[in-house]
Amino acid sequence: MPRVILIDDEPPARRGLRRMLAAFDDIEIIGEAGTIDQARTLIGTLCPDAVFLDIELSSGKGFEIVADLSSETAVIVVTAYSLYATDAFDVAALDFLVKPVDPDRLQTAVGRLRERLAQKQPSAGTGAGAQPPARILLKSMMSSVLVPVNSITLLQAEADFTRVHLDTDQTYLAAGLLGKFETDLPSPPFRRLDRSLLVNLDQIHSVEWQAGGRGLLRFSANDREIPLGRSATKRLRQLLDD
Structure with a gap:
């Protein structure tokens, strides 16, 4: 069942979207937020499958939230301004809905969310016996x-390419999106921390937990330090505690 959060600074808009989503029996609305800070708190606590995100918020632009989201959280933009379509594409939004939301378009967005969650389920060919x-x-x-x-320490998304870091301090700008490498590499030890960062847990030397829910990641083979946002830090804590 997709678990979603509604983020919009206008309560009537949230109520309207809630009513429309009630038509889908499998959608569970687990929270609502009207500000960026409220949204970050809810997302960090509840770890939703998706957020329905307005862009023009009284506390700032909704895109400020996206940088701290886990790669596992889908973004469905809901805005009155079609000019944000390009920005939505840049942050890999799952769908882009223009207010007033058309029911058929909302059904399409929910369908895409269902497909995305289904694809995350392990397939028969990716079991523990795979080499x-x-x-x-x-x-x-x-x-x-x-x-x-096992020489790869981390991989970072760079537009349509991926920056691959090795334990020798060498880096390669490789063709292909980060998601492709995530599929090809074994998990564990490779785990996605956010939309742009995939790390080799076996190569981690230390993590400095910082104020504001952020962290600083260090690898065993070199002195490279990688700053982590709130969502990535929370995800790493979960992985290290497992």
Whole structure:
């Protein structure tokens, strides 16, 4: 059952969307927020499958929230301004709805959310018996290189490419989205912390838990420090406590 949070600074708009979503028996609305701070608190506490996000909030732009979201939380933009469509694409929003929301478009968005959650379920070919690759091929416009999987410390999304960091301090800008590498690499030890960061848990040397729910990640093979947002820090805490 998809668990969602509604984020809009206008209570009538939230009530209207709640009524429309009531038509879908499998959608569970687990919270509502009218400000960015309220939304961040709810998201950090409840870990929803998706947020229905207005952009023009009295406390700022709704896109401020997206940077702290886990990659596992889908974003469905709901706004009165069609000019934000490009920005929604940039943050990989699952769908873009223009107010007043059309019921058919809302049904399409809910369908996409259902499909996304279904794809996250483990398939028959990805069980514990599957043999993880020893090396992975990194392709760029100029060359291709095979690197040992266990030498990778982290991977970062860079537009349509992925920056791959090795324990030798080398980095490669490889063709392909981060999601493709997430699929190809064994999990564990590789785990997604947010929309742009995939880390090798076996390579972590230490984590400095900082004020404001943020963290600083250090790897065992070098002195590189990676700052983490609230959502990534919360996700890492969960993974390390398991």
